[in-house]
Amino acid sequence: MTAPQPSFKARTDAALADRTLKLAIDRTTDTAERKRAGAVAAFPQFEAARARGRAIKDHVIANLDHYLEQFERNATASGAKVHWASDDAEARAIVTHICLDANAKLVTRAKSMLGEEIGLPHALADAGIERVETDLAEHIIQLACERPSHIVWPAMHRTREQVAELFKVGHHPPPAADDPATMVQSARRELRVKFMSADIGISGANFLVANTGATCTVTNEGNAELTTTPPRIHIVTAGIEKLVPSTAHAFALLRLLVRSATGGELTQYTTFHCGPRRDGDADGPHEMHIVLVDNGRTRMLADEFRDMLRCIRCGACMNHCVVYRQIGGHAYGGFYPGPMGSVLTPVLDGLAASRDLPHACTMNGRRAEVCPVEIPLPTLLRAWRRRGWRSGLENGLPRVAVGLWAQLARRPALYRLGSRIGVRALRLFGKGGWISSVPLAGGWTRHRDLPRPPGRTFMDQYRAKQGRKRGRP
Ligand code: SF4
Numbered sequence: 001m002t003a004p005q006p007s008f009k010a011r012t013d014a015a016l017a018d019r020t021l022k023l024a025i026d027r028t029t030d031t032a033e034r035k036r037a038g039a040v041a042a043f044p045q046f047e048a049a050r051a052r053g054r055a056i057k058d059h060v061i062a063n064l065d066h067y068l069e070q071f072e073r074n075a076t077a078s079g080a081k082v083h084w085a086s087d088d089a090e091a092r093a094i095v096t097h098i099c100l101d102a103n104a105k106l107v108t109r110a111k112s113m114l115g116e117e118i119g120l121p122h123a124l125a126d127a128g129i130e131r132v133e134t135d136l137a138e139h140i141i142q143l144a145c146e147r148p149s150h151i152v153w154p155a156m157h158r159t160r161e162q163v164a165e166l167f168k169v170g171h172h173p174p175p176a177a178d179d180p181a182t183m184v185q186s187a188r189r190e191l192r193v194k195f196m197s198a199d200i201g202i203s204g205a206n207f208l209v210a211n212t213g214a215t216c217t218v219t220n221e222g223n224a225e226l227t228t229t230p231p232r233i234h235i236v237t238a239g240i241e242k243l244v245p246s247t248a249h250a251f252a253l254l255r256l257l258v259r260s261a262t263g264g265e266l267t268q269y270t271t272f273h274c275g276p277r278r279d280g281d282a283d284g285p286h287e288m289h290i291v292l293v294d295n296g297r298t299r300m301l302a303d304e305f306r307d308m309l310r311c312i313r314c315g316a317c318m319n320h321c322v323v324y325r326q327i328g329g330h331a332y333g334g335f336y337p338g339p340m341g342s343v344l345t346p347v348l349d350g351l352a353a354s355r356d357l358p359h360a361c362t363m364n365g366r367r368a369e370v371c372p373v374e375i376p377l378p379t380l381l382r383a384w385r386r387r388g389w390r391s392g393l394e395n396g397l398p399r400v401a402v403g404l405w406a407q408l409a410r411r412p413a414l415y416r417l418g419s420r421i422g423v424r425a426l427r428l429f430g431k432g433g434w435i436s437s438v439p440l441a442g443g444w445t446r447h448r449d450l451p452r453p454p455g456r457t458f459m460d461q462y463r464a465k466q467g468r469k470r471g472r473p
Helices: 008-016 019-041 046-062 064-077 088-101 113-117 120-126 136-144 160-170 180-197 223-228 247-261 297-301 306-310 338-349 366-370 377-390 397-409 412-427 458-469
Strands: 081-085 106-109 130-133 200-203 207-209 214-219 233-239 269-273 287-293
Touching: 019 247, 046 064, 046 247, 046 306, 064 081, 064 287, 081 088, 088 120, 088 200, 088 233, 088 287, 106 180, 106 223, 113 120, 113 233, 120 130, 130 136, 136 160, 136 180, 160 180, 180 223, 200 223, 207 247, 214 223, 214 247, 223 269, 297 306, 306 338, 338 377, 366 377, 397 412, 412 458
Parallel strands: 081 287, 106 130, 106 200, 200 233, 233 287
Antiparallel strands: 207 214, 214 269
């Protein structure tokens, strides 16, 4: 039995106090932000491509039953076996049964957030099957016994220096030096032997192509190809929202995915897997299984979170989120971190278990601006807040504070008076332009100083400015 997690507040406090974590996040998100901006600037049709990407996903979501049937028919015709899993437990059971039936001892896995979502790593361990993560960042995570903290860069929270320490202990022999090139060589040596001796390779899918029955993976390391080709069995686990009508549609979305995720034009490897090895093929698995996972997705189809099914898991919303950039991914507690995780986790775990997540947002709208498929993340987070409020999950101080604010907001004169008193009172706590603590509001100042307010409300300043413009003192 796993120990209960600390509260969201305790997790964020710990993350905010961790300076090394902040350093690691800044290094990667700064680069990701810069590269995405460069890639978008170099692609003048980006906005048109975004609109097309959104239209493709909306069309598939509106016709999901049709494309699922078409995909199953074509995948089966190509020799793959398609399985349907209504939830995470069923998906785990299907995969572990395939592994146990094949008497598999060693399984390699290419990065897949869906695998994390359905709890595959634990299920394989419980079944006594050795699992080897083959994505370099996932390899780091496995050595550290951690969960991914980002959907594209799972080890974003680890500095190079920390990775060097992990490799020293986890690699046999340890790397000869701790420069990146030597460490990568060491990981290649460790993983190569596993690639070639695995019984089964498990991958996710970036896209499921309905009119061919193919699954598509994109990587920069080639580990998905080495995971899926040498073993005798290849298992794909994928959410049902990964469907696209055709290969051309997959490429239309790839142009958005890669630019938004890494700032590149195309990943190093884009592979379409279409059934198992055929007579005359030089390599490839003898069996291919595709596990199509619902796990709450059809429920989303019917409610106000339907737009979230457009998500192509690019991670751009995390890289541009001011909250994620302060606390990192683990503080969110779910399998999916950041803004998209704050929408998805309540779907997967229930709102009662994750009621703080929709509040981990400043509503500045930046993540919606960068989303390549135009998911209105602030609107969806506000919808969760509204549900939490209406179902009584928010209580105590927040209810009293909002109730008080609502009373004031209905009485403009009183509101102005309250604001004037408030800003003057706040100034009393400041020193040298900054406020380092406020009674009863320690959460605002525990990890940072607040700027001392100028002493007049915004409305007073605005009025004064307008007066000056009209020549009044
Ligand atoms: S919500 Fe949008 S930006 Fe965030 S991971 Fe999904 S597609 Fe990317």
